[in-house]
Amino acid sequence: MRGGVIAKALAxxxxxxxxxxxxxxxxxxxxxxxxxxxxxxxxxxxxxxxxWPTYIDPAVGNDFSDSIAxxxxxxxxxxxxxxxxxRPHLATDWEVSPDGRKYTFYLRxxxxxxxxxxxxxxDVEFSMKRLLTIxxxxxxxxxxxxxxxxxxxxxxEFTLKEPFGxxxxxxxxxxxxxxxxxxxxIKPGPxxxxxxxxxxxxxxxxxxxxxxxxxxxxxxEYLLAEKFDDWWGGWDKxxxxxxxxxxxxxxxxxxxxxxxxxxxxxxxxxxxxxLKALDEMEGIDTAGYFDGVNxxxxxxxxxxxxxxxxxxxxxxxxxxxxxxxxxIWPDAVQARGPVPHNLPGHNPNVYQFKQDxxxxxxxxxxxxxxxxxxxxxxxxxxxxxxxxxxxLALLFQANAAEIGIKVEVTKKPFGxxxxxxxxPETTPNASIIFVAPHYAEAGSMLKSRYHSSTCGxxxxxxxxxxxxxxxxxxxxxxxxxxxxxxxLYYKIQEKIVELCPTIWVxxxxxxxxxxxxxxxxxxxxxxxxxxxxxxIMGYGQYxxxxxxxxxxxxxxxxxx
Amino acid sequence: MGLGRFMVRRLALSLLVLAGLSILIFLIARVVPxxxxxxxxxxxxxxxxxxxxxxxxxxxxxxxxxxxxxxxxLLRGDLGKSLLTRRPVMDDIKEFLPATCExxxxxxxxxxxxxxxxxxxSASYPNSWFDNVVRVVAYLGIVTPSFVWAVIFVLxxxxxxxxxxxxxxxxxxxxxxxxxxxxxxxxxxxxxxxEAFWDGLRHLILPSVxxxxxxxxxxxxxxxxxxxxxxxxxxxxxxVAYGIPWRVTLGKYLLKPSLIPTVSVMALDIAAxxxxxxxxxxxxxxxxxxxxxxxxxxxxxVNAISGVIMVMGVIxxxxxxxxxxxxxxxxxRVRLVGGSQSG
Numbered sequence: 001m002r003g004g005v006i007a008k009a010l011a012x013x014x015x016x017x018x019x020x021x022x023x024x025x026x027x028x029x030x031x032x033x034x035x036x037x038x039x040x041x042x043x044x045x046x047x048x049x050x051x052w053p054t055y056i057d058p059a060v061g062n063d064f065s066d067s068i069a070x071x072x073x074x075x076x077x078x079x080x081x082x083x084x085x086x087r088p089h090l091a092t093d094w095e096v097s098p099d100g101r102k103y104t105f106y107l108r109x110x111x112x113x114x115x116x117x118x119x120x121x122x123d124v125e126f127s128m129k130r131l132l133t134i135x136x137x138x139x140x141x142x143x144x145x146x147x148x149x150x151x152x153x154x155x156x157e158f159t160l161k162e163p164f165g166x167x168x169x170x171x172x173x174x175x176x177x178x179x180x181x182x183x184x185x186i187k188p189g190p191x192x193x194x195x196x197x198x199x200x201x202x203x204x205x206x207x208x209x210x211x212x213x214x215x216x217x218x219x220x221e222y223l224l225a226e227k228f229d230d231w232w233g234g235w236d237k238x239x240x241x242x243x244x245x246x247x248x249x250x251x252x253x254x255x256x257x258x259x260x261x262x263x264x265x266x267x268x269x270x271x272x273x274x275l276k277a278l279d280e281m282e283g284i285d286t287a288g289y290f291d292g293v294n295x296x297x298x299x300x301x302x303x304x305x306x307x308x309x310x311x312x313x314x315x316x317x318x319x320x321x322x323x324x325x326x327x328i329w330p331d332a333v334q335a336r337g338p339v340p341h342n343l344p345g346h347n348p349n350v351y352q353f354k355q356d357x358x359x360x361x362x363x364x365x366x367x368x369x370x371x372x373x374x375x376x377x378x379x380x381x382x383x384x385x386x387x388x389x390x391x392l393a394l395l396f397q398a399n400a401a402e403i404g405i406k407v408e409v410t411k412k413p414f415g416x417x418x419x420x421x422x423x424p425e426t427t428p429n430a431s432i433i434f435v436a437p438h439y440a441e442a443g444s445m446l447k448s449r450y451h452s453s454t455c456g457x458x459x460x461x462x463x464x465x466x467x468x469x470x471x472x473x474x475x476x477x478x479x480x481x482x483x484x485x486x487x488l489y490y491k492i493q494e495k496i497v498e499l500c501p502t503i504w505v506x507x508x509x510x511x512x513x514x515x516x517x518x519x520x521x522x523x524x525x526x527x528x529x530x531x532x533x534x535x536i537m538g539y540g541q542y543x544x545x546x547x548x549x550x551x552x553x554x555x556x557x558x559x560x
Numbered sequence: 561m562g563l564g565r566f567m568v569r570r571l572a573l574s575l576l577v578l579a580g581l582s583i584l585i586f587l588i589a590r591v592v593p594x595x596x597x598x599x600x601x602x603x604x605x606x607x608x609x610x611x612x613x614x615x616x617x618x619x620x621x622x623x624x625x626x627x628x629x630x631x632x633x634l635l636r637g638d639l640g641k642s643l644l645t646r647r648p649v650m651d652d653i654k655e656f657l658p659a660t661c662e663x664x665x666x667x668x669x670x671x672x673x674x675x676x677x678x679x680x681x682s683a684s685y686p687n688s689w690f691d692n693v694v695r696v697v698a699y700l701g702i703v704t705p706s707f708v709w710a711v712i713f714v715l716x717x718x719x720x721x722x723x724x725x726x727x728x729x730x731x732x733x734x735x736x737x738x739x740x741x742x743x744x745x746x747x748x749x750x751x752x753x754x755e756a757f758w759d760g761l762r763h764l765i766l767p768s769v770x771x772x773x774x775x776x777x778x779x780x781x782x783x784x785x786x787x788x789x790x791x792x793x794x795x796x797x798x799x800v801a802y803g804i805p806w807r808v809t810l811g812k813y814l815l816k817p818s819l820i821p822t823v824s825v826m827a828l829d830i831a832a833x834x835x836x837x838x839x840x841x842x843x844x845x846x847x848x849x850x851x852x853x854x855x856x857x858x859x860x861x862v863n864a865i866s867g868v869i870m871v872m873g874v875i876x877x878x879x880x881x882x883x884x885x886x887x888x889x890x891x892x893r894v895r896l897v898g899g900s901q902s903g
């Protein structure tokens with residue numbers, strides 16, 4: 001009698017298993033192309049993962065994934081070269097007044113927005129005004145702009161309250177929107193007659209003229225953009241038809257997707273062991289470059305015991321930089337001062353701290369906290385989203401212990417670190433943070449990292465608030481002559497290193513895995529050719545210049 | 561004591577629990593350090609814009625006024641705006657909750673069918689090789705977190721034997737149905753998009769099974785031990801002695817009382833799936849409410865945190881009420897005791 005029940009139960013189980021088999025086995029997975037299948041437009045896709053959420057509104061986005069999206073959806077007046085300089089893009093030419101306060105740009109004619117409208121000077125004027133009014137994203141780069149005016153259909157003029165030397169370089173962050181299209185979508189909001197300035201609509205739509213246009217934007221999941229056939233710059237037949245930007249999932253998932261050829265380019269945050277494993281797979285390579293990002297241990301200069309310069313120097317002499325740059329981040333180099341070594345304006349002669357426990361002890365003895373170290377532990381936060389930072393935190397803790405300094409390590413989500421950085425009371429003594437420049441020049445880094453106006457942001461957990469440094473930075477940024485400006489940058493870097501508000505750990509080597517078997521990635525090719533490149537945030541993933549070869553992908557799938 | 565009165569008392573208690581939860585979560589979300597408006601707009605946004613957002617979110621008002629306004633909004637279905645997605649929290653919940661519900665319902669199905677089936681089989685063949693295998697597998701299932709199963713499944717069914725999708729809800733090439741209920745499978749059926757239904761179902765398998773395994777193993781063990789206990793009781797032996805077929809004894813007289821502890825525990829497990837879904841959603845890049853909630857917490861998105869937790873609270877409370885109903889149906893003693901004493 002029991003046997004009957006068991007038999008029925010087993011029959012049900014077999015039925016369920018059969019149903020499972022039916023679901024999984026009867027059809028080939030939709031994303032797994034049949035090797036002989038015809039190549040479809042959707043096979044020419046470039047899939048990239050990055051931090052999330054992504055804001056595709058040009059007046060809001062300023063993070064890594066935002067930048068990848070924005071540079072592909074929108075055009076800018078100038079375009080960055082891999083060496084950090086800029087070339088004409090929407091603007092064919094420009095002039096600067098002798099006092100450096102007036103810039104006149106001449107626009108390319110016949111440029112179409114994604115909806116077919118022509119891009120004119122009015123759109124440029126609107127985009128700048130919108131950015132400055134909203135005040136988020138990259139607006140701070142243009143705070144010296146007092147007026148912008150469309151002189152005629154193809155000429156636009158910017159007036160600055162004072163000269164801003166890197167103005168043209170910074171324009172790689174002014175994304176041009178279609179004024180009429182945005183105005184057609186405004187809703188009630190805080191910006192007077194402009195309502196919400198189209199912010200709600202631009203969360204999931206674009207009003208750009210860039211090489212790609214939004215096909216679908218899922219706020220918590222992905223951005224799917226498709227090729228804009230009428231893009232003024234033209235197309236190569238092998239350029240990707242689609243660009244899909246997804247939220248970075250678990251590394252195991254990324255590895256699996258790469259192995260299945262369902263992902264083309266990984267994020268820069270993939271742990272080293274995963275990159276190595278991917279590198280060993282057929283058709284997958286890793287490539288990278290110094291991306292102008294540096295890793296800092298920011299020391300709070302207003303909070304005991306790191307308010308003492310000798311104490312800070314003692315910490316700077318403690319750290320085992322060699323282990324960091326050879327074991328934890330194997331391809332990185334030790335940083336030399338606050339500006340990454342490949343960023344134009346970097347001073348190659350500033351003092352570089354090396355691990356020297358004797359010197360550390362000497363400095364510690366000069367500190368007012370010497371002899372009472374137990375009372376003054378150093379609080380340190382590291383970012384939970386970057387697991388490798390834990391190794392650095394623990395190494396730093398061990399190194400500091402060698403001279404009797406106690407470091408209390410806390411793992412924090414980046415959001416909590418941003419919240420902590422809002423006031424001097426909640427900012428810890430030490431914060432481990434990566435920082436990226438927003439345009440390719442030392443001034444970008446110096447202003448965001450050490451000018452008093454950025455205190456309270458995660459980019460300056462030092463609370464330096466040094467008037468002399470402030471005025472030096474302002475003066476440098478006002479200087480039009482590049483040579484003179486760079487000389488001023490040099491001096492600022494020397495002065496900052498003297499104050500030692502930061503332990504400059506390393507200059508990052510941004511490394512990603514990609515499908516070298518069927519994807520051409522321009523930045524990787526430049527590196528392979530032995531060139532030193534500096535694609536600033538987002539521009540290394542400019543999909544228009546990639547090439548995708550689906551037939552080679554099919555071959556790789558066949559050989560699996 | 562009637563079932564109606566019993567339920568009224570349970571509902572009243574649940575409302576009290578939800579009111580307490582609303583105060584608690586509202587306060588916790590707001591006492592954490594950091595200015596949410598500044599966090600949302602970024603360090604360089606002008607102060608007037610930040611202040612305007614504070615006013616829009618009522619963050620400039622005293623805490624008790626903020627709570628009153630929030631509660632008033634809640635009762636009208638307005639949970640405020642998310643700082644992270646910059647949309648109304650209700651819109652986010654409408655988008656992400658059905659996705660997680662689909663995983664959870666599918667998991668619940670796997671958990672219930674698999675758990676009870678394995679439990680019954682184990683109890684029917686105690687200490688046999690089958691029982692021993694189920695025991696080992698069950699222990700493994702209980703001690704292994706769902707995200708580990710998720711990773712293992714990705715490796716097995718995504719990499720070694722790539723037969724199932726490992727990311728998202730739908731392939732790019734498959735046309736999604738119009739959004740009506742938000743439930744992809746249901747909407748696909750409503751609008752006759754069978755390819756989307758099929759593809760959505762395939763996307764559900766791995767996350768759901770990964771999520772279900774722990775609860776399924778637990779259900780199997782509880783069912784087995786409960787069934788074994790009842791099998792030894794006099795009434796069961798008497799029925800066997802009277803010659804009543806075993807399947808009738810098992811199906812009609814033993815299974816019903818034996819399922820009471822299983823149902824109670826399983827229901828809470830099913831409700832807990834909403835919380836456990838986070839890491840599974842992360843592994844499979846599945847756009848659900850759990851991942852949204854955790855992101856909101858990490859970014860001090862106060863309205864989203866409060867909204868998500870209230871929704872979770874309502875779900876937990878609702879599931880508890882359903883469990884009480886099911887248990888009361890299975891065991892009349894619960895109705896009587898619940899009505900006269902515990903209520």
